Amino acid sequence: MLTPLTDTDGAPFWEHAARGELRVQVCGACAEPRFPPRPCCPRCQSFAQEWRPVSGRGRVWSYVVAHPPLLPDYAAQAPYNVVVVELEEHPRIRLVGNLVTGPGAPLGSLDPHGIRIGARVRAVFADGLPQWVLA
Template identity: 65%
Template sequence: MLAPVVDEDGAPFWQYTAQGELRVQACAAPGCGELRFPPRPCCPHCQSFDSEWRLMSGRGRIWSYVLPHPPLLPDYAEQAPYNAVVVELAEAPRIRLVGNVVAAPDAALNSVDPARLRIGAPVRAVFARLGELTVPRWLLERP
């Protein structure tokens, strides 16, 4: 499987996922507080370099999804058909994360029937170990 690349700005995100927490970088400048993802050193709203990591509820909705056909990467071919989703976070609609909807945290990427996916479907984050990292995945709220 492909593992995400961890850089200096995003390292705290992965440290929190290892603890089972979904956190998003936020500007810590007085009067700003804007959330940003992907993580970066400077706030795009006020240009401050002060930041903090805010705990999210882990709830969201499917903003978009795709069922890759044909799978282009050999590591994923045996799991087809699988889904790749973009999830809009409930408390931060402008923050969207990419992942997979699965039946359980450690389930295969093809563990959910693609016919069950809908734009706007509520989901919640769960966490699965993938090599050295713990990655967020998504469960349908109303299976």
Template identity: 65%
Template sequence: MAPVPDEDGAPFWEYAARGELRVQVCAAPDCGRPRFPPRPCCPHCHSFDRAWRRTNGRGRIWSYVLPHPPLLPAYAAQAPYNVILVELADAPRIRLVGNLVASADAPLNSVDPARLRIGARVQVVFATVGGTAVPRWVLERP
């Protein structure tokens, strides 16, 4: 299922289409903190100034889950698959949800669930789903 971007998150998907993982940051001179999910106002300084900073696309698995049936019908045939929460290396308070896959275009169930480890280092890759570039993750050291 392809994501449905809202106004605040649309730039995230535009950058993903270019193969760039970016996060929204506060553009106030005295703040500069990254934030995700994207939103109009900084939760720290309350500024409405914002920009998008490119990340290095690396992170670590902070948590994961293996969904079990009953699943949404669109995902039932792909079970078992993983859903991981990745903490970005260059923005440690930012965590993104995705899937660990063997390669960018591999199916969601392409990694043996026994290989999932909290703290494992991962690198972003992009796959096209329903015409939208979606970030997924591969192990840095497979």
């Protein structure tokens, strides 16, 4: 299982994900959403921040299917997909994850031929990691 490496700015994202919540960092001064998390707003330079919930709905913006040969720890799981999901309410925010058949399903559980750019997806969680399923 993959485990996230957290830093001070991104730790709240993973804390919410561990509770099954998808949240994004938003500037406390101008309400500009930002991802990846960072200490200062790129729009107004404020250090104020909030973590607001999002619906978890989005669309596949891009994807790749990894095939062997890979790093030894991942070879047994291949082929598997890695998707970039554009959030419905914040299209400039894109999250990376895996498209699976259901919460906790293995990485290769979805036939890669069923993945399409623009496909509607929603977030699910397994062991504190966001995953995506077709909506």
